Amino acid sequence: DNISRDEPTLITALSGKNIIQICAGSTYSATISACGELYTWGRGNYGRLGHGSSEDQCYPSLVTALKGHRIVDVACGSGDAQTLAVTDTGAVYSWGDGDYGKLGRGGNDGCKVPKLIEKLMGQDVIKVYCGAQFSLALTKSGTVFSWGKGDNFRLGHGCEEHIRHPKQMESLGGRKVRSLAIGSMHCVAVLEDGEVYCWGKNDQGQLGDESHANVTEPILLPGLDKKHIVGAACGPTQSFFWSSSDQWSVGPRSPFITDVNKATFEHIDELLCEVCDGMDGR
Structure with a gap:
């Protein structure tokens, strides 16, 4: 439903799912179960929920496009939101609004189902992060990649250029x-x-x-x-x-x-x- 609550309330749709991680965006939420399933719910515009449409979801719904993948991390954005997810093999998927290239696949196109960020293949990513119109990824070796909107130097590359593919932050000096x-x-x-x-x-x-x-x-x-x-x-x-x-x-x-x-x-x-x-x- 769309009723606000002033005290914690059990999400019965997730009962028995053995939830191990939860993430909240500005108007939507995502959670990961112990078996690596990803569930999302809330506002669906821009396809941020990953269900193939822009419809809102009042209850947690399985992201079926990621079936067969074990999800280990998820990040939700704010405003014109993007969503990122990491698999146990270190692959990264993104979906939602694509402005400024924050989905990491070049261009500004959004998508309503998870798609692979090919530029991060082989990097063994373990964590992802969503800011306002930009994204970050951290690898197992401790390397950082950033991409998306670049003003106010939020990407850390020393310039305010928008970057539409993941770029390693060489400014951290290794x-x-x-x-x-x-x-x-x-x-x-x-x-x-x-x-x-x-x-x-x-x-x-x-x-x-x-x-x-x-x-x-x-x-x-x-x-x-x-x-x-x-x-x-x-x-x-x-x-x-x-x-x-x-x-x-x-x-x-x-x-x-x-x-x-x-x-x-x-x-x-x-x-x-x-x-x-x-x-x-x-």
């Missing part, structure tokens, strides 16, 4: 990336050695730089050296990091320390006002 996090127009990369690199739009201080200047290529994030960062998460214009602690005094129930740059909170009043406006229906 450093091995452990994980990525992606906002609307900025990205952060956590390296194997715990260093953090960031790039893209910085108008809200989301890159931890008080200058608020956009960053054209990945740069080392100051202030997090020797923090042993192991993971990151991004909101549309926010960034968060957590570190593994070797301080036994922290205790078994608090294994992580969070570092948040003060610039993150510069617009907290504006954020709270927007949230309050939304809560009273305005």
Whole structure:
């Protein structure tokens, strides 16, 4: 149905499916079962659900075009959305809106069923990410590929050109990336050695730089050296990091320390006002 809910409600259509991963886009959702099946539901425009049409789906529905493939990761976009999925063989499929080449097959054509991104064949991709009109992929060897809309330097290639095929981020200088996090127009990369690199739009201080200047290529994030960062998460214009602690005094129930740059909170009043406006229906 289309009824909003103010408390968690069981999705009965997924009962017994043994769900291991879930992902939410702006107006739709996707989930992966333990046996590698992909289910999607929500708003269907641009074919983002992968069922061959633009119809909305009120209940989780199996993406039958991927039958025979074991899906291990999925990413959902926002706005004019794209969807990406990774198989256990490292292949990447994309579908949905194709503006700016964010589906990775050249041109701007969209598609309503999953199609292979041939340029990533043989790269052994393990994770995919969707930002605002752009996409990223991380390989088993720690290499990053990016493609799609390039303004505000969100692709990390040092230019604002739109790139319609996956392109390796040579600007990382061969450093091995452990994980990525992606906002609307900025990205952060956590390296194997715990260093953090960031790039893209910085108008809200989301890159931890008080200058608020956009960053054209990945740069080392100051202030997090020797923090042993192991993971990151991004909101549309926010960034968060957590570190593994070797301080036994922290205790078994608090294994992580969070570092948040003060610039993150510069617009907290504006954020709270927007949230309050939304809560009273305005």
